[in-house]
Amino acid sequence: MFEVGFDILLLLMAAGFAAGFIDAVAGGGGLITVPVLLLAGANPITALATNKIQGLFGAATAALSYARGGHVNLREQAGSALIAGIASVAGALLVSVLPTDWIRLILPVLLIGIAVFFATKKGLDDSDRARRVSPFVFAATIVPLCGAYDGLLGPGAGSFYMLGFVSLAGYGILRATAHTKLLNFASNAGALLAFAFVATPWWAVGLAMGVAQIAGARAGAGMAQKQGARLIKPLLVLTSVVLALRLLWDML
Template sequence: MLEVGFETLLLLLAAGFAAGFIDAIAGGGGLITVPVLLLAGANPVTALSTNKIQGLFGAATAAATYARAGHVDLKAQVGPALIAFAAAVAGAFLVAYLPTEWIRVILPVLLIGIAIFFALKKGLDDLDRHRRLSPALFTALIVPLCGAYDGLLGPGAGSFYMLAFVSLAGYGILRATAHTKLLNFASNAGGLLAFSFFATPWWITGLLMGCAQIAGARAGAGLAKKQGAKVIKPLLVVTSVSLAAKLLWDMM
């Protein structure tokens, strides 16, 4: 049975499309969907878990779109994706045991730092550059950290994956964006698995929003493939600052 009324569902579907579009390019779609789910009457835990459901569709669609265009080899990402999945499961189960308030305080600062990095750093384009971590070390250290954060809290996880691929793995902007999607999908799935044990997601609403996410993700990934860093960088800056502002507002 549908958990919301028809008019509310239309609003949630529009939010899902917009989030899929934003997520496919720069991440941060949860900035749109979580507040709308809360407005629709979901409690915070239900909103977060439902957001994981619909987010799976957008991340999977974007990953497949980038893979078909040759920007990422999904088979080579299976190992890192499994690590992100396991880390997200662990992170979600730790919600009840870890003091997450300090993370909520420092997160806006980190997001603003990401925005400043991409806005002011010269030479950031679609060309690869010198990497600071080997692929094995990146997978062993960075992937589980981002995955655990995605399960523990979630907002900004795509931006953190993106920053790591650019600054540590040496990827160009478009390639980095493509490589975040399967990992984001995996950590979303891990977080949802854990949430399903102690939360009550809106499964039907989440699945319907996921259909809208697919359409938005296709449009966003298509634009990113054509424009590359020219569209990804400014959108990443805007979404990071917007998410930081939203988190600061919630703490007031």
């Protein structure tokens, strides 16, 4: 039934739980799950596609948890979520056409910049601030850009969503995280739809990891809502730096 043995499946589910927890708080869960999937014998495309399956469950769980906590209105953000999903489909389908090498080169620099921003910017807490762009402009520009990137490559998409919500939409850290999880869910769904046609995901493994993701995401979102920026900021900085270092290591 499963594409791997029972012992490997347990390892993958443990990775799914840990990734769900981290992803619900600050993003970057793929840092855990993709390498473990590769170690389990999946080829790179299968690993990325399977990662989208299990990540979909974690992002959905986190988004619902934040919505129940009153930090994101799912109906009001449905349009943005749809835009993110469509853009992600386009990005995933264009992965073999667009030159992605230059993006991979500058991505570590961008992630380090995001880490520095959240580590050094004064006054970043859970309080909202004045927005710099209207919701319409944000939905028409930042959302499709991040969504397309999530489908095209993926690593750090949550960090880019967070940066946009905090620096341009004026959201506090907790509210930005809540909205990021909703758009992460939408772009994960779009990318998975595209991968279903161009890749061979491990569906059974992905669903099993998804169950573990649900548990991890519930725990992570619950803790994030209790701790707020005190937990989210340092974990976001850490995951951005670790992801940048991982990408540099892969290139070298």
